[in-house]
Every structure is written in structure tokens, then in C-alpha cells.
Amino acid sequence: MQISRNKIEELRGLLETPHRIVLLAHTNPDGDAVGSSLAWCEILQRHGHHVTCVVPNRYPYYLDFMPSIDSMVVYKGDSEGRAEEAVRHADIIFCLDFHTMSRLEGLSSLIDENQHAKRVLIDHHLDPVEDFDLMLSYPEASSTCYLVALLVEQMYGAEHITKSMAENLFVGMMTDTGNFAFSSVTPDVFRMVSVLAATGISIPDIHVNVYNSFTEGRARLFGHVINRKMKIFHNGTVAHMSLTADELRRFWFQQGDSEGFVNYPLTIKKMKMSAMFTEHSDFIRVSLRSRGDIDVNLFAQRYFNGGGHRNAAGGKSFMTMEDTIKHYEACVKEYAREGLL
Ligand code: 5GP
Ligand code: MN
Numbered sequence: 001m002q003i004s005r006n007k008i009e010e011l012r013g014l015l016e017t018p019h020r021i022v023l024l025a026h027t028n029p030d031g032d033a034v035g036s037s038l039a040w041c042e043i044l045q046r047h048g049h050h051v052t053c054v055v056p057n058r059y060p061y062y063l064d065f066m067p068s069i070d071s072m073v074v075y076k077g078d079s080e081g082r083a084e085e086a087v088r089h090a091d092i093i094f095c096l097d098f099h100t101m102s103r104l105e106g107l108s109s110l111i112d113e114n115q116h117a118k119r120v121l122i123d124h125h126l127d128p129v130e131d132f133d134l135m136l137s138y139p140e141a142s143s144t145c146y147l148v149a150l151l152v153e154q155m156y157g158a159e160h161i162t163k164s165m166a167e168n169l170f171v172g173m174m175t176d177t178g179n180f181a182f183s184s185v186t187p188d189v190f191r192m193v194s195v196l197a198a199t200g201i202s203i204p205d206i207h208v209n210v211y212n213s214f215t216e217g218r219a220r221l222f223g224h225v226i227n228r229k230m231k232i233f234h235n236g237t238v239a240h241m242s243l244t245a246d247e248l249r250r251f252w253f254q255q256g257d258s259e260g261f262v263n264y265p266l267t268i269k270k271m272k273m274s275a276m277f278t279e280h281s282d283f284i285r286v287s288l289r290s291r292g293d294i295d296v297n298l299f300a301q302r303y304f305n306g307g308g309h310r311n312a313a314g315g316k317s318f319m320t321m322e323d324t325i326k327h328y329e330a331c332v333k334e335y336a337r338e339g340l341l
Contacts, residue, residue: 001150001188003136008154010134014092014118018048022090022117026098027056027105028285030259031066031210032172033097034059036122036144038068039165040096043152046160052086056107060256065209066171067164075107084110090117097144097172099125099137100307122147125308126297139309142184145172149192158195166196170206178263182311214257221251225261231325232265238332238341239265242277242321262287272341273299273332277317277324284317284324294341303331 023041025033037053044051057076063069075083087093087110099121101108121132124141141147149169152161161169173193177185180193197203221243229241243258251257262276272294276287286304288296289312296313300306306315317324335341 001138001141001146001186003138003147003150003154007134007136008151011120011136011151012155014120014134015044015047015049018050019091020086020089021049021051021092021094022086023051023053023094023096024104024107024111025053025055025096026103028255029055029057029059030097030172031063031175032143032145034063034066034069034072035168035170035172036096036148037072038066038168039145039152040094040122040148041071042068042162042165042168043156043160047156052082052090054083054086054107056105058255060259061254062210062213062256063171065213067167075110083107087111087114090114092120093117094120094122095132096122096148097124099123099128101129101131122151126310127301127307140184142182142186142189143172143176145169145176146189146192149173149196153192153195161195161199163199163201166199166201167206170196170201170203171210174206175210215252215254217252217254218257221247221253221257222261222264224251225258226264230265232268232271233329234332234336234341236268236270237272239268239271239273240275240277240325240328241265242325243279244321245279245281248279262289266291275328277321277328279321282318284319284321286315286317286324288313288315298340299331299335303327 021044023037025037041051041053053072055072055074058074073082118133120134122136124138124144126139128137138147225241230239232239258278262274265271265274266289273290278285288300290296295310297308297310300308300313300315304315304317308314
């Protein structure tokens with residue numbers, strides 16, 4: 001894959017002189033959002049820019065090992081107003097790993113207040129909103145980290161990818177591809193892995209940090225969800241699971257603990273689609289996964305005010321848990337009637 005030459009030149013023009021820059025990633029930032037922000041931040045800083053990485057809320061604890069992650073400003077609970085300050089004075093705002101401002105939640109009104117900054121999108125989600133001065137939108141890319149790696153390679157040369165950048169980029173490339181197993185993985189993704197590996201990163205260490213560093217509560221919560229809460233219907237082809245606030249408390253839930261649970265029903269033969277509902281204080285977070293041609297991006301858009309990718313999407317519900325589940329089951333029926341399932 002290549003980033004269009006015109007876009008590279010446009011970006012080069014924007015970055016010709018040092019600027020004050022803000023990098024924004026989405027709410028509930030994952031490995032790809034954080035990794036792409038940190039790597040892009042590092043290369044921009046090395047080229048003389050003043051850069052602040054801002055995330056709307058805290059990243060999961062198992063990403064704490066990522067190089068320079070402490071430098072990220074977490075907007076929610078940021079009593080010093082560092083995010084406000086950075087956004088207000090930014091000349092350029094980069095949005096990484098999301099396609100609609102609604103994914104910034106409370107931060108989006110802050111962005112609206114800065115009307116002079118150039119806005120640049122670097123993303124791989126479907127159907128991006130159009131209000132950017134420059135859009136590097138590549139839905140076929142398996143991760144935003146892969147896009148950032150390509151950008152650095154094409155703009156500055158692969159030798160500018162440092163070990164810390166490589167570590168950050170590898171996290172997103174690995175997590176967004178389900179360990180390099182999804183159909184979005186191309187030969188060029190493996191070429192890029194080889195470029196990253198050559199910087200001396202330890203792939204086994206990264207793997208252990210991301211996948212084998214959870215709490216005991218998380219393991220027990222997982223057992224509870226699969227054993228007690230997984231409902232399978234529609235002839236064994238559709239599943240859903242749910243977690244109430246009370247259950248989260250019981251298992252000492254920490255942000256990120258339920259990441260990946262939604263994938264598990266898809267390990268069952270014949271399963272086509274899976275949903276996970278997690279209760280938050282003012283809404284229920286909806287997470288959807290599917291196999292093959294089943295389009296959960298459309299499902300999330302239609303029924304849960306969300307979006308994402310064809311096989312991984314999400315949204316929100318403002319109903320009770322019980323009604324959310326009923327709604328889901330009814331929507332599955334409608335989807336099947338239309339031949340979409
Ligand atoms: P996850 O289930 O891992 O939270 O999200 C899966 C995918 O759906 C991600 O690519 C994410 O960006 C997208 N997604 C999750 N929640 C929302 C949402 O509320 N709105 C939109 N538009 N996309 C979402
Ligand atoms: Mn991503």
C-alpha cells in the first residue's frame with residue numbers, strides 16, 4: 001500500500017516550519033489509537049514541532065508499558081487544563097484512528113472553539129466525516145499504526161523509525177489485526193513488521209505486556225461472562241453478552257478489562273455475529289464483531305448510532321440493559337429477514 005503522493009506533499013507543506021500541534025485519538029483509546037499517536041508525536045517532535053497528545057479518557061492499564069505513554073494528556077480528569085491549553089493554541093490538529101467527531105465525546109466542543117487550526121485525519125475507519133483540511137483516510141489499511149509507519153517511511157525514510165516508535169507502532173498493528181490474522185493483513189503489513197523488528201524491538205515482550213498482563217479480576221470476570229452471560233440464539237449463529245455496573249464492581253473492573261471478550265463467541269463453529277453490552281453511568285457501550293460478509297458497521301450505524309469496520313464496530317444504547325438486549329434481538333431478526341445475516 002502507498003499513501004497518495006499528493007497527500008504526502010500536502011502534509012509536507014503543512015509541516016515545513018515548526019508548529020504547535022495537537023494529536024487526538026478516540027474515546028476508550030486502544031493500542032492502535034495510542035500507538036499511532038505516540039509514534040507520530042515522536043517523529044514530529046524530532047522535526048522541531050511542539051506536540052501534545054490528547055486522549056478523551058484513560059487508556060487501559062495494560063498499555064502503561066508503551067514508550068512515552070506518560071506524556072499523554074488525559075482530558076477526563078485533567079485538572080490543570082493542559083488539553084484545553086494545547087487545543088486552544090494549536091496550529092494543526094491531527095485526528096488519529098477515528099472517523100467522526102462524536103468519538104471525542106466532551107472534547108469535540110473544545111475542538112470546535114479553535115477555528116484557525118488546520119485539521120488532518122489519519123484513519124482507517126469506513127465513512128469518515130468530511131470536515132478536514134487534509135484527509136488520509138484508508139479504510140483498507142489494517143491499522144492506523146500501519147498508516148503512520150507508511151507515512152514516516154514515505155515522508156522521512158524508514159531509517160527515521162526509532163526503536164520506541166517501532167514498539168508503539170507494533171502494538172497497534174498487532175492488536176488491530178488480531179495478531180496478524182484478519183483479512184485486512186497484506187504482504188506489505190509483514191514487510192512493515194520486518195522494518196519494525198529490525199529496530200531491535202522484542203516482539204515476545206510486547207506480546208506478554210499486551211496479552212498476558214491482566215489482573216486476576218479480569219480472568220474471573222471473563223469466566224463469569226462466558227459461563228453465565230453468553231446467550232446464543234438464531235440457530236447457534238448469533239451471540240450476545242452483557243455486563244452490568246454491579247457485575248463490574250464485583251470483579252474489580254478496570255478500564256480495558258473487558259477488551260476482547262466480544263471476540264470469544266466467534267471461536268464457536270457456525271457463529272456469525274457477537275455483541276457485548278457494558279453498562280456505564282449514563283449509557284450502555286455496545287461492541288459488535290462478525291465473520292466474513294456480515295456487516296456490523298452497517299448494523300451499528302442503523303441500530304446503535306455507531307460505526308466502525310465491517311467485522312468490528314461499536315455504538316451506544318441509552319435504554320436499560322434489558323431493553324437493549326431486546327432491541328438487539330429484534331434487530332438481528334430484521335437483519336436476517338433482509339438477507340443481511
Ligand atoms: P470496540 O468494540 O473495540 O470498542 O470497537 C470496535 C470498532 O468500532 C472500533 O473500530 C471503533 O472505532 C468502532 N466504534 C466503537 N464504538 C463506536 C461508537 O460509539 N461510534 C462509532 N462511530 N464507532 C465506534
Ligand atoms: Mn484502529
